[in-house]
Amino acid sequence: MDLSFYKYQGTGNDFVMIDDRNEQFDHKNLELVSQLCDRKFGIGSDGLILIRNKEGFDFEMVYFNADGSQSMCGNGARCAVAFSKFLGIIDEHTKFLAIDGPHEASIRNGLVELGMGDVHSISNADQDYFVNTGSPHHVRFVDDVEQYPVVKEGASIRYSDTYQPSGTNVNFVSTLAEDEIYVRTYERGVEYETLSCGTGVTACALVYGYQNKLNHVKIKALGGNLSVKFAATSDGSFKDILLIGPAEQVYKGTIKI
Numbered sequence: 001m002d003l004s005f006y007k008y009q010g011t012g013n014d015f016v017m018i019d020d021r022n023e024q025f026d027h028k029n030l031e032l033v034s035q036l037c038d039r040k041f042g043i044g045s046d047g048l049i050l051i052r053n054k055e056g057f058d059f060e061m062v063y064f065n066a067d068g069s070q071s072m073c074g075n076g077a078r079c080a081v082a083f084s085k086f087l088g089i090i091d092e093h094t095k096f097l098a099i100d101g102p103h104e105a106s107i108r109n110g111l112v113e114l115g116m117g118d119v120h121s122i123s124n125a126d127q128d129y130f131v132n133t134g135s136p137h138h139v140r141f142v143d144d145v146e147q148y149p150v151v152k153e154g155a156s157i158r159y160s161d162t163y164q165p166s167g168t169n170v171n172f173v174s175t176l177a178e179d180e181i182y183v184r185t186y187e188r189g190v191e192y193e194t195l196s197c198g199t200g201v202t203a204c205a206l207v208y209g210y211q212n213k214l215n216h217v218k219i220k221a222l223g224g225n226l227s228v229k230f231a232a233t234s235d236g237s238f239k240d241i242l243l244i245g246p247a248e249q250v251y252k253g254t255i256k257i
């Protein structure tokens with residue numbers, strides 16, 4: 001059977017997107033998901049997203065990592081908003097459902113402002129930090145992130161006893177300017193460094209912003225630039241979090257499954 005798909009990228013985090021409003025894709029077939037995401041034997045991507053109908057929402061984003069596991073994906077959600085606009089499901093504003101709950105977003109000229117879920121706290125993790133932004137993120141500040149062994153150190157933290165059994169994503173951060181950081185991320189479920197991670201840069205921006213009394217942090221990632229705005233509350237939690245950045249359709253195709 002031929003499966004139609006679109007390919008999207010958000011700051012280099014790339015996704016196979018499937019319009020599955022007729023629910024024909026077998027979402028329990030995780031082997032198929034990882035085969036489609038395989039860069040040698042499939043289409044190739046960091047993740048796969050199904051757009052489905054959901055009562056009370058414009059759509060539901062069903063997200064899978066390349067290995068078939070599921071979590072919240074910030075860049076994927078920005079791409080899902082762009083794809084839903086392309087499909088004519090939404091106009092400039094949307095309310096949709098993801099695995100971590102409802103989200104609101106807007107899109108203008110390919111730039112997506114994505115409302116993220118509230119974050120309850122930043123925890124200490126040895127000398128580093130841990131933040132859950134819909135997906136789990138370890139955050140470590142380093143002197144020169146460009147030269148840092150992200151895959152080696154990231155894998156060692158991801159598989160450490162502290163994070164068993166489900167593991168974590170791992171972000172390494174250096175300061176570029178007073179209001180700008182450079183973030184590189186080892187992603188769980190891809191099991192490698194990706195060019196950008198939306199929930200990851202959000203976690204890093206919250207930690208950096210909190211420490212430096214900022215409510216708007218710019219982020220450089222390997223795949224492009226993002227920014228995060230938020231409000232810090234007196235009890236150490238964060239609300240009104242916006243992840244802002246581009247989302248682009250790269251191509252469409254069909255593949256035999």
Ligand SMILES: N[C@@H](CCC[C@H](N)C(=O)O)C(=O)O
Nearest residue numbers: 071073074075135197198199
């Ligand atoms: N790339 C994503 C994060 C995807 C989920 C993550 N790999 C996990 O399993 O926690 C993003 O842009 O947020």
